[in-house]
Amino acid sequence: MMRQYELVERVQKYKPDVNEALLNKAYVYAMQKHGQQKRASGDPYISHPLEVAAILTEMHLDESTIAVALLHDTIEDTTATRAEIDELFGEDIGALVEGLTKIKKLDLVTKKAKQAENLRKLLLAISDDVRVLLVKLADRLHNMRTLDHMSPEKRARISEETMEIYAPLAGRMGMQDMREELENLSFRHINPEAFETVTKRLDELSERNQGLIKKIEDELRELLRAEGLVTAQVKGRQKKPYSVFRKMQSKSLSFEQLSDVWGFRILVDDVPSCYRALGIVHTRWRVVPGRFKDYISTPKQNDYQSIHTTIVGPSRQRIELQIRSRYMHEIAEYGIAAHTLYKDGENKTVDETGRAKPQSNAFSWLRRTIEALAEGDNPEEFLEHTKLELFQDQVFCFTPKGQLIALPRGATPIDFAYAVHTNIGDTCVGAKINGRIMPLVTRLNNGDEVEIIRSGIQVPPAAWEEIVVTGKARAAIRRATRAAIRKQYSGLGHRILERTFERSGKTFSREALKPVLHRLGQKDTEDAIAAVGRGELSSLDVLRAMFPDHQDERVTVKRTNTEGWFNMPSAAGIAFKLPDQAKDGTGPSALPIRGLSGNAEVTFSPSGAVPGDRIVGIMEEGKGITIYPIQSPSLQTFEDEPERWIDMRWDLDEANNTRFMARVAVSALNEPGSLAEIAQAIATSDVNIRSLSMGRVAADFSEMQFDLEVWDLRQLSHLITQLRELPAISGVKRVFS
Incomplete structure (x- = not known):
């Protein structure tokens, strides 16, 4: 366990004017508060905050952050209070400790809605002061290193949370070494069989090629020194098991097919030396085509800068090289922690070119992500957006004016348009890629120049959501x-x-x-x-x-019956005339229908009938007469009972002002606006919708059933023709029951 003086000495190595009193007070306070507490391993609990502090000293962080690391579990696990810490260490440190306490209570592996909300809280907590994130990542790293003492279920849960949230977050903050270690430790518990297999194969390969890495290092170093780069450093390393496994999975390769298990890093003094080293290496050995990337001229969004190339090097081995300056290496190793912006508020130091060191792009990304919280998306959309941003590698494209736009791999011109501005994405109708008009589904490549073609009347189709890969584009399309x-x-x-x-x-x-x-x-x-x-x-x-005083006024139209008519009380007062041979001369007040006398109650079949249809009446006991169109399949039920059939016909005068119901089934594209388009066509044809039911019948189509009120068959037929001409309609048919 690290002693008090050892902690102070660690910080003094990179910060001679360290505030020793603050570190000593925090050390003693944490030791007293945690007292006799034990970890699951049986070690004293104080060993955990001390190890977290040690990890942060490796990142050369200031004493305030180290003090927060020592105190980060005191509020939750001891009798310490926020007020007490504020009094002893100041409100700044108290706020950081409280922020870490809240984060510790978040469960990031749970049902989606809750996980999304907790991720919101995590990002909000770290957005005000990035030191909260740095301490949390160090805390998670030490917990992962000591995970063996937990139950298998807890190990799996914590590892999944680390792999899904904390490892990619460390990568997004530019902390590549920490990301690799977190991924590897999580991989060991999430998929132990694969971890063991890959580790064993790497050990065998390393033993088989013992001395090869040193030989390549020496040859590269001698070559660079011979060409004048005397201070150049060369270091080779074998890739981590999870990195190898991920490549095998993504490229569908076997272990034997991997050609770049080793990577070599060349460190030089400044940017010109990087390109000089590149020229020396490429002059000496053949380059593998398509394996060159210049992240110095176009840095990644997490501030990463380096030149990547692959050569067929010494011993005819395929070698992956990274060439960078020492300052770039510091950024690549420690990411956001390397920015002096977060060390005592200083930001005036310069890089090796003499230029002021820029503020962290990684933290800018975090700020933009927090801004997405204000967009009003639901938690699930926010979770999807954030995870997309965390996990995607990048391509770099340019606007016609030369502005650099970084996008995830697989991005389309639609993603590009939304990355420039939401309004440009919403009005996008086409794109030129490198001067040529290309489909909007085209996948963008590094260096593409993209020009967006716009239209003021464009509304982004819902189908675009399946094309885009960025969370920003998906959220905007949904809105x-x-x-x-x-x-x-x-x-x-x-x-x-x-x-x-x-x-x-x-x-x-x-x-x-x-x-x-x-x-x-x-x-x-x-x-x-x-x-x-x-x-x-x-x-x-x-x-x-x-109008609270408004009273509904229902007007009842009284119809005068004439000879040959009978009433339909349940059919809106419409009268039908029986064929002449069916009348007995007694008038409508006493129609003799199969022994029934008086006014017969008449109803329509469920699917209705309209003037122009050939209709028949079916006498049903207790129901009176039900009128069916002749095409109705229900009539088959009465085929063996001809005595119940009554031949009927329409006999409406020209002044008729009553609509009749007909049922129509419409198959339409399952996209926004289809229903409104259909409703508009129905209204234009002077037809009324009585009721509507919907049901999805396929992924892309919806079946709608309308009960319509029309004047006659001619109007209905005209409407069906109009509907069939709509682009969103795949089929229209009359429904009979």
């Missing part, structure tokens, strides 16, 4: 789709309300609706109107909310 659907329903709802108010002798206006929104349980006017369009809110409820 635009929801807004378009809301707009369509709002238009439909406005027309419904206008007609309802007109029938009641009132005038509808948005302004008059605002004061009564609370009565309808709606947030704003557009939400209320859209709810009417969706059928979630009755137009009559809106009318009553705006």
Whole structure:
């Protein structure tokens, strides 16, 4: 266990003016508070915060961060309080310790909605001060190193959480060594058989090629020194088991097919020396085509800079090389922790070129991710967005003006458009890649110049969500789709309300609706109107909310029966005329139908019938007469009972002002706007929708069943023709029951 003086000496090596009093006080306070507490391994609990502090000293962090590491478990696991820590160490350290306490309570491997919300809390906690993240990552690293003492279930859960959240977060912050170690430790517990197999094969390979790495190191070093790069350092290393396993999985390769199990790193003094070293190596050995990347001229978003190349080097081995300056190496090793911006607030140091060291792009990414919290996405969308951002490797593309845009691998011009600006993505209709018009599904490559073609009337199709790979693009497309659907329903709802108010002798206006929104349980006017369009809110409820004294007036139209007519009380007062041979001269008040006298109750079949259909009546006991179109399959039930059939015909006068119900099935594309398009066509044909039911029949199509009110068969046939011409419609048919 590290002693008090050893901790101070560690910090003094890179910060001679260290505040020893702060470190000593934090050490003693943590030791007293944790007292006799033990870890699952049986070690004193204080050993854990001491090891976390030791990890942070390797990153050369300031004494305040080291003190937070010593204190990070005191509030949760001891009698310490935030007020006490504020008093002894200051509010700044107290706030960091409390932030870490809250993070420790988050369960990041649980059901999706809760996991998403907890990830929000994690990112919010680390957004104010990145030192919270650095201490948390060091805390997680030590816990992973000592995970063997946990139960198998807990080991698996913690390892999964580390692999899903903390390892990629460390990578995004530029801390590659920590990411590799976290991934490797997690891999060991998540897939122990694969870990053991890959580790064994790597050990065998290392034993078989003993001395080869040193031979290649020496040859590279001598070559560079002979060409004047005397201070160049060369170091070779074998790749980690998880890195090898991931490559085998992603490339579908066997272990024997891997050609770059070893990697070599060349460290030089400055940027010009990097390119000089590259020229020396490429002049001496052949380059493997397609395996060159320059991350110095185009750094990764986590500030990583290096030149990557693969050569067929000494002993005809394929060798992967990374060439970088020592400053770049510090950034690559420690990432965001290497930025003096976070060490006592200083940011005036310069890099090896004499330029001011930039602020961390990695932390800028974190800030942008936090901004996504304000976009109003649901937790699941935020989780998806963040995980996409964490896990994706990158390609670098350019706007026509030369602006560099970093995107995940597999990104399309649509992703590019949304990365530039949300409005550009929403209005994108095409793209030129390197001057040529290309499909929007084209995958972008490093160095592509992308020009977006826009249209002011464009609305992003919902299908784009399946094409894009960035969380920002997906979230924006979903928002635009929801807004378009809301707009369509709002238009439909406005027309419904206008007609309802007109029938009641009132005038509808948005302004008059605002004061009564609370009565309808709606947030704003557009939400209320859209709810009417969706059928979630009755137009009559809106009318009553705006005019509480309004009374519904129902007008009953009294029809005068003439000879040969009989009443249909349940069919809106419509009269049918029986064939002449069916009358007995007694008039409608006493129609002799199979022994029945008086007015017969007449109803329609469930699918209805309209003037122009050939119809028959079926006499049913207790129901009166039910009218069916001749095409109705239900008539087969009565084939053996001809005595129940009554031949009927339409005999409506020209002044008839009653609509009749017909059922129509419509198969439409399952995309936003289809329903509104159909409803518009129905309204344009002067047809009323009585009811609508929907059911998805395939991934891309929805089946809708409309009960429509029409004047006659001619109008219905015209509507069906109009619907079939709509681009969103795949089929329309009349339904008979």
